[in-house]
Amino acid sequence: MDLLEYQGKQLFARHDVPVPAGKPARDVEDAVAAADEVGYPCAIKAQVQIGGRGKLGGIKIANDRDEAQEHARAILGMDIRGLTVHELWIEGASQIASEYYASVVFDRSAKAPLVMLSTKGGMDIEQVADEDPDAIAHLHVDPLLGFQDFHGRRLAFEAGIDDDVVRPVAAMLAKLYEVFASEEATLVEVNPLIITPEREVRALDAKVTLDGNALYRHGQNALLRDLSAEDPQEVMAAERGLTYVKLDGDIGILANGAGLSMSTLDVVAEAGGTPANFLDAGGGSRADAITAAVEVILSDAKVKAVLFNIFGGITRCDEVARGLIEAFARIQPQVPFVVRLDGTNGEEGRQLLSEARLPGVHTEVTMDDAAAKVVELALGAGG
Amino acid sequence: MDLLEYQGKQLFARHDVPVPAGKPARDVEDAVAAADEVGYPCAIKAQVQIGGRGKLGGIKIANDRDEAQEHARAILGMDIRGLTVHELWIEGASQIASEYYASVVFDRSAKAPLVMLSTKGGMDIEQVADEDPDAIAHLHVDPLLGFQDFHGRRLAFEAGIDDDVVRPVAAMLAKLYEVFASEEATLVEVNPLIITPEREVRALDAKVTLDGNALYRHGQNALLRDLSAEDPQEVMAAERGLTYVKLDGDIGILANGAGLSMSTLDVVAEAGGTPANFLDAGGGSRADAITAAVEVILSDAKVKAVLFNIFGGITRCDEVARGLIEAFARIQPQVPFVVRLDGTNGEEGRQLLSEARLPGVHTEVTMDDAAAKVVELALGAGG
């Protein structure tokens, strides 16, 4: 779960990571009140889960109330790389002597957290990594031991930050690691980490990704989820225990298991079609999950045909068939379906479907044939 | 640092270990007020850092105010195995369905914490260990991993506690481990851990030893130290950075390093003397530490002669000599001293002493000769 900047900063504050004082706002009036409270000059910052908003006009400095109103009005509702700004964060403008970059990420290859520090803050760090990799000091932390003081010192000395801030920056890294470990984050990134003219260290931005699987242990964090900032269909799917990712095409797809689901997209693409979505009905798909999945897929108006590709392991094909029958009873789909059922209870599932004689439902035996058929149907519908 | 029962229980309460509600008291009036507040029946418990007080009359149940007053009066000031009771703990009397034993100890051999659970609570656990070792379930915890849920379950099942309290007792063990690890204890013991008739789990006693070396990280715990319950000479020594243990004999002993100090006691004993104390002046004894040490040693009126046995490593013998000269200037000891100085700057030290011509100070070259001499002097003084 990606947090908005201000949510990340509130999390930081709980772990004594210094952040500028600020307030969130959801409309212009609140934003102006917040700016008055925070004081001028202040920064009006779009809260969206995507980087690069500064260059796109999503962050502006207000020197007085009029400017605060003007900027809040301009930023609220603006589109930043496909995301609409629903929320602002207003914080006191910081004076900056130096900008650093700091992060803790979950490194899958090393199976350990990776901590990074660079003096090239405020920039696109991937670009820094490409062009000047030595400018990023990094090390892995033994997760059984945790972050030690020497880790912080070593990063600070290797990154070549100013001598007088080695200790506070090292201490900041320890706190960011604490956020990472104790909040069960998979990413904690601060860019820029600033040094003020008074030589204070402060997190000017916060990018935090929490592990959704661990939220049950962090009740306070679970409340941070901002459904309005997420794709409504993806939210609908997630509420029903499905993983749904919207894509650009016109062939709705349901499969079980992430690997088979991705493979199904690939095979449909190979056959000349364009998938409308990725939908993993999960390992043990039951009838009601299948019904929900059909609803989610058809909520995308672009869908012209739907492919069900099920190979049963835990999933039982008869349950999938029942779910499909139930879905048809409830929502009478107007687009053709191609259904391929195989694996556990595959025969029972195919038998149920055949008996139900659902309108517009075609069955196929192989994945390749099913893909070919659904592409043909979608082209026919679109043509 | 050994905590009194009630200090341990207050620590427990901070970690959500359930304990009976209670109040401390230092005089009869406070004790009665505390009993009134806690309610009757209540337990009036002597607070001393030693076990077995129950059998010696240090714990009594008061059913009303008169009894509370009577018991408080009886227990305050009583002597329990050489310790005077200065403080009471008054807590609500608990009803007991079962008594268990639980502890977490620092196991030096295994270099890991050892957690124990037994249904033979309320008894001397060393006796249980001797007579019925299978009655104590125990396991080591990997300190890098920490206490896991399965540790608690396994101990609970192996100890054979009642089925219905397996979960709460396992959870209690996890909390006791948390006390051990997060407070940096070397011992956390609960005897008895009780099950009430309502099937609630509760720590009826608390024996906690904190690591004195780690107190700087636990400011709240450092305040718990009860100097009035400790030997005044040992406190005086500790304040001066010395490790002093009072013994029964008449030969005052100062050496540097725990091993050499103990060896000095042994050699004096071999020579027929009885040491009055153990005093380790530490690794880097300076003049002022030596002066303080002489004061501590001589504060014991039984001392008839004093042996200084110094072999210099970090300690420099000239500093020891200076300290001794300084001590003589300040306090004019009335008992003879035998001084053996060797090692770093030994010659300079001996030279300084020889020039100072301190009254009653004999120098010897070997440890054996020094021991023989001091025994001779003590016998002479005593005879």
Next chain:
Amino acid sequence: MSILIDAETRLCTSGITGREGTFHSLRNRDYGTQVVAGVTPGKGGQDVEGIPVFNTFHDAVEKEGANTAMVFVPPRFAADSILEAEDAGIELIICITEGIPAHDELRVYNTLKKNGRARLIGPNCPGILSPGKASVGIIPAMFFGEGNVGVVSRSGTLTYQIGYVLAQSGFGNSSIVGIGGDPVPGTDFIDVLAMFQEDPETELIVMCGEIGGDAEERAAEFISASVTKPVIGYIAGFTAPPGKTMGHAGAIVSGSSGGAQAKADALQACGVTVGKTPTQVAEAAASLLRV
């Protein structure tokens, strides 16, 4: 021959009294696996259709000689169950559970690695099938026969799909190993490739990867250096747009590495035949084995 599980496997299921735990334990037993015990704390002394249930893995090991664990408990209890199995001396732990917190996986992985006593397969994996010998997990065993193709895969259903296509082409399997799609799998492609390389029955290896991470790239290097048997690769996720999470926590495309094409290229550069669809994998297997 087979790898990891066979007729000597003595399985103990954690969470055996749950719906899925019971269902799959019995299926595994029906297949011929020695399912000697189950663990459900508080239900020690009961049995599940004749399989004795214990309170702890320690009891299951002591009383029934269990040497393999299958973990089927909900995600919040899974890490603890894996650690308990290892502590009890189980040498092979197969964790089916999906949705375990990533930091739990990190802790478990590093603890098992430190102690060096047990191998973990998964979590979030379908298990292992050694056709004709033993099945541990949820792989629908009826589709697979004995043979000489070893399969290792990050994905469950994709494994069945590919195994099924191979079976329809007449190939049987030495073992099928699902290593799972989670961020911190207990066992990597490399570990399983090394086992197949050593296994005399295995003549061809099929490796199914997917986008995210660099396990396939590292496997490619390992194949180039240490695997002499023919390997066919398959990568799912060519159609996945960058930056989108496709179900498995693992399936995240980050930057230029971790993408399906990069993985396919890495494998091909190391001499691995890469099929673009499951059907192509079967065709490649056919042509390689008939040489």
Next chain:
Amino acid sequence: MSILIDAETRLCTSGITGREGTFHSLRNRDYGTQVVAGVTPGKGGQDVEGIPVFNTFHDAVEKEGANTAMVFVPPRFAADSILEAEDAGIELIICITEGIPAHDELRVYNTLKKNGRARLIGPNCPGILSPGKASVGIIPAMFFGEGNVGVVSRSGTLTYQIGYVLAQSGFGNSSIVGIGGDPVPGTDFIDVLAMFQEDPETELIVMCGEIGGDAEERAAEFISASVTKPVIGYIAGFTAPPGKTMGHAGAIVSGSSGGAQAKADALQACGVTVGKTPTQVAEAAASLLRV
């Protein structure tokens, strides 16, 4: 020959710019030890009488090839310094610092054991002296000459005392190793006994124990099983009353085990000659070596 340190030792002192750190580093250098670097965070680039100071152990290893660390920092920084030295690739770490929290020692010990890269001597120890070759720590080297007696001890000053008595009786030393008296020593008697057993120069081993713990009892078993060279034991603390702490955190007599007599008995039962005073140790050494 000697054990642990010799002419190849390249020492880096952590805390070199402190009073004691400077004093003993220079003494060690005066003795002939190659003191190649020091570490004090924030003082990188300075030097201590020609010994370059670095900000991190990593720099000291990279730039000066340090292979041995001496830790002289205050107790609250010592665990971190040991872990840093190990992380930097130092293989032998000698920690002089006294008063390190017990849980820090537990964490450090178990981490070093897990990683298997470095040996820790101490903490709370006087260091190691290999007469004529190198001295690391605070042992007053002038009293000891080259020879064939290996000494291992839990106590600092007691070690000097016994070594001195031996020297006065004409015995020199292969190496003198102080393992320290703390609850969790990085290196035990057994480890050092094994090294002396393998060291061709060592013909006799003197082992100085003290009350508390069971390290001497375990050493006795090891000697019985694996040490063929003669061993003389000494135990301090016969006069210590039970239940009193005698300075070293280790010196606690608990129950019947851990007492001086029990330890002496255990050693004697395993064929070790036990002296009751340092002088008796020297006499025993004399009679054994003259046989």
